[in-house]
Structure formats: structure tokens, C-alpha cells
Amino acid sequence: AQKITQTQPGMFVQEKEAVTLDCTYDTSDPSYGLFWYKQPSSGEMIFLIYQGSYDQQNATEGRYSLNFQKARKSANLVISASQLGDSAMYFCAMSGLAGGANSKLTFGKGITLSVRP
Amino acid sequence: DAGVIQSPRHEVTEMGQEVTLRCKPISGHDYLFWYRQTMMRGLELLIYFNNNVPIDDSGMPEDRFSAKMPNASFSTLKIQPSEPRDSAVYFCASSLGGRNTIYFGEGSWLTVV
Secondary structure, three states: OOEEEOOOOOEEEEOOOOEEEOOEEEOOOOOEEEEEEEEOOOOOOEEEEEEEOOOOOOOEEOOEEEEEEOOOOEEEEEEOOOOHHHOEEEEEEEEEOEOEOOOOEEEOOOEEEEEEO | OOOOEEEOOEEEEOOOOOEEEEEEOOOOOOEEEEEEEEOOOEEEEEEEEEOOEEEEOOOOOOOOEEEEEEEOOEEEEEEOOOOHHHOEEEEEEEEOOOOOOEEEOOOEEEEEO
């Protein structure tokens, strides 16, 4: 079984500063994928970034980067130069890769990020 | 390109009524997922399809829930009869085999009173 743990309480960051959102996972699958999604107050789920367990380099997408530490089973999201629009709930999720990266996602409970002006 | 399209966006219905949620995946995508989000249980997978065939429906809560995908561009999630505990946001998502991105629709907010 797969498990995603997001234990940080609500996070606060000053505009233009960087912030790290923590995610740890547990799985017995030899290969897997890790995702981060953003859910603003309007409710939609926005894909941010993906990391494959065998990827040699940490994933980056614009201001988002994923700090992947396989031995520690952590996949922290780093947001650089925070913007007011980054205020949202952030979910870490994992998929098994038995059927490609498109098998079902297991989600964490989410972390609320508030960006202060 | 159009994203995943869900309807209705909001629905309020009375207990015992039938509810049908609809989803149009991104054109060309071969995987379709239905998720439910509640405060208590977070986001949980209900069912997913590959090439219109249900692959895993172990998350469907009970017989009152059913899902179909009659063709590559349309899926429904039906609840009959609905109960107040079914109140949640229901998300449809789709992806393309071999790609590492799963796209979500905007969700259908269901309230059963």
C-alpha cells in the first residue's frame, strides 16, 4: 500500500521569499511517481510538477522544484519567489508505475500556504 | 486545448434523488479517473478507466454508486439513491498513457439535503 504524509500545519511565507512544503511517502513499489497539485480557494486541482522514482535529476517547473531524497522517502516542494497567487492548499500525491504513471494517485492531506504581502 | 470538462459545477438535491455527474476528458487521453474530496477523508479514488474499460473500482463506496464510460469522450458517475453523506466535491481527471501528468477538471460540488 502507498501512503503520503503531509504533517505541516498552515504555512506562512513573505511575498518574494522561498518556501518548502514537506512530503514524505511510503511504498513497496519498486518504481513510482510523485506529484504536487495546487488547489486554490476556487477549488480546481492544478498540476504543478512530477518526479519519477528513477529520474536522476530533481524536477523543476518554473518557480517550482521538487527536492527528491529517495533514501529518506521525501519529495518536498520548493516554491521560489512566492507570489500572492500562490496562497492555496498544496497536495502531494503518489502513483505506482506498474501501469505507467497513469495508475491511481494516493493523496496526502494537504498543506495550506498563505503568502503575506 | 480544452481541459477536462465536468458538469454540473454545482448541484443541490434532496436525499433519495438520483444524481448524475458528467465528464468529458481531454481529447486523446486514454485514462479517466473519478475522485471524491471531503473534509474527513480528503481526496480518494473512486474508479478509473483505461480505453473506456473500468480497471479499478475498489474505491466505489457502495452499490448506490455506478460509473460508465460509453466512449472515449464521455463518462458519467451516478448516485442512486443519494444520501447526505455523499455531499462532496467530485473530480474527474484524465491522462495520456506514458505521460506523467494527470489533469483534473474543476470539480462538481454536490450537496445532498
